[in-house]
Amino acid sequence: xxxxxxxxxxxxxxxxxxxxxxxxxxxxxxxxxxxxxxxxxxxxxxxxxxxxxxxxxxxxxxxxxxxxxxxxxxxxxxxxxxxxxxxxxxxxxxxxxxxxxxxxxxxxxxxxxxxxxxxxxxxxxxxxxxxxxxxxxxxxxxxxxxxxxxxxxxxxxxxxxxxxxxxxxxxxxxxxxxxxxxxxxxxxxxxxxxxxxxxxxxxxxxxxxxxxxxxxxxxxxxxxxxxxxxxxxxxxxxxxxxxxxxxxxxxxxxxxxxxxxxxxxxxxxxxxxxxxxxxxxxxxxxxxxxxxxxxxxxxxxxxxxxxxxxxxxxxxxxxxxxxxxxxxxxxxxxxxxxxxxxxxxxxxxxxxxxxxxxxxxxxxxxxxxxxxxxxxxxxxxxxxxxxxxxxxxxxxxxxxxxxxxxxxxxxxxxxxxxxxxxxxxxxxxxxxxxxxxxxxxxxxxxxxxxxxxxxxxxxxxxxxxxxxxxxxxxxxxxxxxxxxxxxxxxxxxxxxxxxxxxxxxxxxxxxxxxxxxxxxxxxxxxxxxxxxxxxxxxxxxxxxxxxxxxxxxxxxxxxxxxxxxxxxxxxxxxxxxxxxxxxx
Amino acid sequence: xxxxxxxxxxxxxxxxxxxxxxxxxxxxxxxxxxxxxxxxxxxxxxxxxxxxxxxxxxxxxxxxxxxxxxxxxxxxxxxxxxxxxxxxxxxxxxxxxxxxxxxxxxxxxxxxxxxxxxxxxxxxxxxxxxxxxxxxxxxxxxxxxxxxxxxxxxxxxxxxxxxxxxxxxxxxxxxxxxxxxxxxxxxxxxxxxxxxxxxxxxxxxxxxxxxxxxxxxxxxxxxxxxxxxxxxxxxxxxxxxxxxxxxxxxxxxxxxxxxxxxxxxxxxxxxxxxxxxxxxxxxxxx
Numbered sequence: 001x002x003x004x005x006x007x008x009x010x011x012x013x014x015x016x017x018x019x020x021x022x023x024x025x026x027x028x029x030x031x032x033x034x035x036x037x038x039x040x041x042x043x044x045x046x047x048x049x050x051x052x053x054x055x056x057x058x059x060x061x062x063x064x065x066x067x068x069x070x071x072x073x074x075x076x077x078x079x080x081x082x083x084x085x086x087x088x089x090x091x092x093x094x095x096x097x098x099x100x101x102x103x104x105x106x107x108x109x110x111x112x113x114x115x116x117x118x119x120x121x122x123x124x125x126x127x128x129x130x131x132x133x134x135x136x137x138x139x140x141x142x143x144x145x146x147x148x149x150x151x152x153x154x155x156x157x158x159x160x161x162x163x164x165x166x167x168x169x170x171x172x173x174x175x176x177x178x179x180x181x182x183x184x185x186x187x188x189x190x191x192x193x194x195x196x197x198x199x200x201x202x203x204x205x206x207x208x209x210x211x212x213x214x215x216x217x218x219x220x221x222x223x224x225x226x227x228x229x230x231x232x233x234x235x236x237x238x239x240x241x242x243x244x245x246x247x248x249x250x251x252x253x254x255x256x257x258x259x260x261x262x263x264x265x266x267x268x269x270x271x272x273x274x275x276x277x278x279x280x281x282x283x284x285x286x287x288x289x290x291x292x293x294x295x296x297x298x299x300x301x302x303x304x305x306x307x308x309x310x311x312x313x314x315x316x317x318x319x320x321x322x323x324x325x326x327x328x329x330x331x332x333x334x335x336x337x338x339x340x341x342x343x344x345x346x347x348x349x350x351x352x353x354x355x356x357x358x359x360x361x362x363x364x365x366x367x368x369x370x371x372x373x374x375x376x377x378x379x380x381x382x383x384x385x386x387x388x389x390x391x392x393x394x395x396x397x398x399x400x401x402x403x404x405x406x407x408x409x410x411x412x413x414x415x416x417x418x419x420x421x422x423x424x425x426x427x428x429x430x431x432x433x434x435x436x437x438x439x440x441x442x443x444x445x446x447x448x449x450x451x452x453x454x455x456x457x458x459x460x461x462x463x464x465x466x467x468x469x470x471x472x473x474x475x476x477x478x479x480x481x482x483x484x485x486x487x488x489x490x491x492x493x494x495x496x497x498x499x500x501x502x503x504x505x506x507x508x509x510x511x512x513x514x515x516x517x518x519x520x521x522x523x524x525x526x527x528x529x530x531x532x533x534x535x536x537x538x539x540x541x542x543x544x545x546x547x548x549x550x551x552x553x554x555x556x557x558x559x560x561x562x563x564x565x566x567x568x569x570x571x572x573x574x575x576x577x578x579x580x581x582x583x584x
Numbered sequence: 585x586x587x588x589x590x591x592x593x594x595x596x597x598x599x600x601x602x603x604x605x606x607x608x609x610x611x612x613x614x615x616x617x618x619x620x621x622x623x624x625x626x627x628x629x630x631x632x633x634x635x636x637x638x639x640x641x642x643x644x645x646x647x648x649x650x651x652x653x654x655x656x657x658x659x660x661x662x663x664x665x666x667x668x669x670x671x672x673x674x675x676x677x678x679x680x681x682x683x684x685x686x687x688x689x690x691x692x693x694x695x696x697x698x699x700x701x702x703x704x705x706x707x708x709x710x711x712x713x714x715x716x717x718x719x720x721x722x723x724x725x726x727x728x729x730x731x732x733x734x735x736x737x738x739x740x741x742x743x744x745x746x747x748x749x750x751x752x753x754x755x756x757x758x759x760x761x762x763x764x765x766x767x768x769x770x771x772x773x774x775x776x777x778x779x780x781x782x783x784x785x786x787x788x789x790x791x792x793x794x795x796x797x798x799x800x801x802x803x804x805x806x807x808x809x810x811x812x813x814x815x816x817x818x819x820x821x822x823x824x825x826x827x828x829x830x831x832x833x834x835x836x837x838x839x840x841x842x843x844x845x846x847x848x849x850x851x852x853x854x855x856x857x858x859x860x861x862x863x864x865x866x867x868x869x870x
Contacts, residue, residue: 123682248768447819
C-alpha cells in the first residue's frame with residue numbers, strides 16, 4: 001500500500017512539472033500572437049501586437065498613480081560591448097527576452113531581474129557594420145526565440161536553454177549585408193528583411209519555416225529581380241528597366257532593414273524599403289521602384305499585392321523603411337481599414353492597408369523644403385532648388401540645405417497609436433542638412449565621387465519633438481520638445497499615458513490627451529529603444545532597454561554639441577506600480 | 585676602482601636615458617619589443633593583398649613584409665573589409681577596431697595620401713606615399729582599334745565595378761550617354777572577369793588593378809590598350825597611395841618612410857610591382 005501510494009504521488013508531481021513546462025515556456029501559438037494586444041501578461045510581438053499600435057489596455061498606471069511607479073530592478077548586459085541598445089523586449093511566462101548591441105540575446109527572470117541565459121554571437125574578424133552595432137529585438141514562436149546578427153545570420157535558440165537549434169545565413173556579410181531588425185512571425189512563417197548600407201545590397205523580404213529555417217519564399221523589392229517560392233522562380237518584381245536606366249537595378253538598394261507588420265485580415269505582411277543606390281540621383285533618372293516604398297506582400301506566396309512609393313527618385317537618402325501602423329480611420333462618417341506611416345521624408349501618410357491606395361499626407365515636421373507637398377495622387381511636388389546637384393553641373397563649393405536631414409524627420413524609432421484618444425504619437429526630429437558634392441572621397445584605396453553632409457538643427461532650443469497627431473484631420477494636437485534628437489520608440493496605454501525615452505537618459509511619461517509631462521526617471525544612459533508594459537502578479541510593470549548609441553552619435557557637427565557628456569550603457573530597467581500604491 | 589665607479593655611473597645614466605626615450609616614443613619601441621608589426625590591408629584586393637591557395641600574397645603584402653624586415657620584426661597581417669568610405673576603414677584599422685574586438689593595427693596600407701584626409705581625421709598620421717594611381721580605361725584591341733573617341737562605348741558598352749571612380753566617370757561622362765550601356769558588377773574581380781570574357785570591350789578602373797588582372801589572366805599586354813582620361817573638374821583622376829598610423833605613432837611612420845625609401849633605392853619596390861605585372865609609377869617627388 002505504501003509503495004503504491006508513493007508511486008501515485010510521484011506520478012502526480014511529474015505530471016505537474018510536465019504541465020508547467022508545456023504551458024509555461026514551450027509554446028507560443030499563432031493564437032497567442034494574434035491575441036498579443038489583449039493578453040496583458042505577455043508581450044509576444046514587436047509593436048505589442050501585429051497592428052504595431054504599441055498600445056496596452058493596462059490602466060493601473062495612469063495620471064493619478066504615475067507618481068507611485070518605482071524601479072523594481074535593473075539588469076546589466078555586461079562586458080565592454082555597450083553602445084546603441086535599440087531592442088524592444090518581449091515578455092512571456094515570467095521571462096523577458098531582450099537583445100543587446102553586438103548581436104547578444106538575454107533571457108531574464110521578469111520578477112527578479114536575474115539572468116537565466118545569455119547568447120553571444122561570434123562575429124567574424126574585420127567586420128564593420130554600416131550604422132552602429134544595434135539589434136532591435138527578437139521574435140517568439142512555439143519553443144524557440146529568434147533573432148538576427150550583424151554578420152547577417154538568423155539564429156533560432158531554445159527558449160529554455162538559450163542553445164542554438166538552427167542557424168541560417170541570410171546573405172554574405174562580406175558583400176555588405178547585415179541584420180538588425182526584430183524578425184516577424186506571421187501565419188506560422190518567420191519573415192525577415194535584410195540590412196546593409198553598402199553599395200550593391202538589394203532589399204528583399206523572405207519567409208522561412210520557423211522549425212528549421214528553410215526558405216519558403218523570397219521577394220526582392222527592386223524591379224527586374226525574380227522572386228522565389230518553394231525553391232522555384234515565381235514572378236518578377238515589376239518590369240525590368242521600367243523605372244531604372246541600364247543595369248542599375250541590379251545594385252539598386254532598397255534594403256528592408258526595419259522589418260515589417262502583419263495584417264491577418266488582408267493576409268499581407270507590410271514592409272518598408274530603403275534608399276536607392278547610387279546615392280547621386282542624377283545618375284539614375286526614373287522613379288527607381290521599389291525603393292523608399294511600402295509593399296503589401298502576400299504572406300503565403302510572397303507576391304506583391306500593393307505598393308506605394310513615398311519618395312520616388314530619392315536624392316536625399318530618405319530611406320523610407322518606416323513602419324506601417326494598422327488602425328481603423330474614422331473619417332467623414334466612414335471607417336477605413338487604414339495604415340499610417342511617418343516617413344523619413346517628413347510626411348505622415350495615410351494609406352488603405354488592403355490595397356495601398358493613397359488617402360492623405362501631411363507634414364509632421366517644420367519647414368520641409370525638398371517637396372512643396374504631396375499631390376492628390378500621393379506624389380511629392382518636388383522643389384528642384386532643394387535637390388542635391390548634379391556633380392557635373394554644380395559649381396565648386398555650391399551646396400543645398402535640404403529639410404529634413406537624411407537621418408530623417410523620423411528614423412527607425414516606432415510611433416504609437418492610442419484607440420482611446422484616436423491620436424498617433426510620433427517621435428520626430430527637426431533638422432536639415434547641407435549637402436555638397438565632395439571631390440575628395442576614397443573607397444578601398446581609390447578616389448571616387450562622394451557627397452559631404454552636415455546636419456544642422458532648425459531651431460535653437462530643440463531637435464527632438466514628440467507630436468500627437470490626429471489622423472482624421474492631420475492636425476497636431478500637442479508637442480513635447482526635447483533638446484537632443486529623439487531616437488526612442490513610443491508606448492501608449494489605456495491608462496491615458498504616453499511613454500518614451502530621451503538621449504539625456506530620462507524615461508518620461510506624458511498625458512496622452514494634453515502632452516503634459518507627468519513623470520521622469522533617470523536611467524544613467526541614453527534611451528534609444530521602445531518601452532513595453534505588462535501585468536505581473538496583479539501589478540502593472542514598465543520595461544525599457546537602456547544604452548546610448550544608434551546612428552546619431554556617428555555624425556558630428558552642430559548636433560554633436562547637444563550630445564556631449566552622454567555616457568554609454570547596456571541594461572534593461574524594470575519599473576512597477578506596487579499594489580498598495582495602486583489602491584491608494 | 586675609480587674608473588669602475590665612474591663607468592657604473594655612466595651606465596646608470598644611459599639606462600635612464602633609454603627609459604625616458606621609451607616613455608616618449610612608445611609605438612615604434614612597442615612594435616620592436618613585441619617582435620610584430622600589425623598591418624591592416626584590404627581583403628580580396630588583387631593584386632595588392634589577397635589569398636592565393638591559403639597563402640597571403642600581393643604587392644601590399646610584400647611591401648609590409650619589407651617594412652617589417654627593416655624593423656627587425658615579423659609581419660602580423662590584419663585583413664579588413666572595405667567600408668563605404670576610407671574614413672570608416674581607418675577607424676576600423678587604427679582607432680576603433682572591429683566588431684569582433686580584434687587587435688588594432690600599427691599601420692594601414694593603401695591609404696590615399698591626401699592631406700585633407702589627415703585634417704579631417706585628427707587621429708591619423710600619413711606615411712610617405714609609395715604609388716601613384718590613375719583612373720584608366722582598358723580596351724580589348726581585338727574588338728576595337730582604339731579608344732581615342734569614347735563614343736564607341738555608346739555602341740559597344742563597358743564594364744565597371746559598382747560605386748567606383750570608373751563607374752562614376754562613365755555614368756557622368758558626356759551627359760550620361762553611356763549609362764544604358766554599362767554593365768555593373770559588385771566586385772572588381774567579377775567586373776574585370778566580365779571584361780576578359782568579352783562581355784564588353786572596355787573596362788574603367790584603377791590602372792594598377794587593371795594591369796595586375798591582365799597579367800594574372802595570362803593575356804599579353806599587347807592585346808589590350810590602356811588610356812587615361814583627361815582632367816575633369818568634377819572628379820579626381822590621379823592620386824597617390826601610402827600608409828597611415830595613429831597620430832601618436834609618428835616615430836613608427838618615420839621608420840616606415842625610411843624602409844620605403846630604402847626599398848625604392850634598392851629597386852625592391854620596382855621588383856615587387858613587376859612580379860605582379862604592374863608598372864611601378866612613383867609618386868611625384870619620390
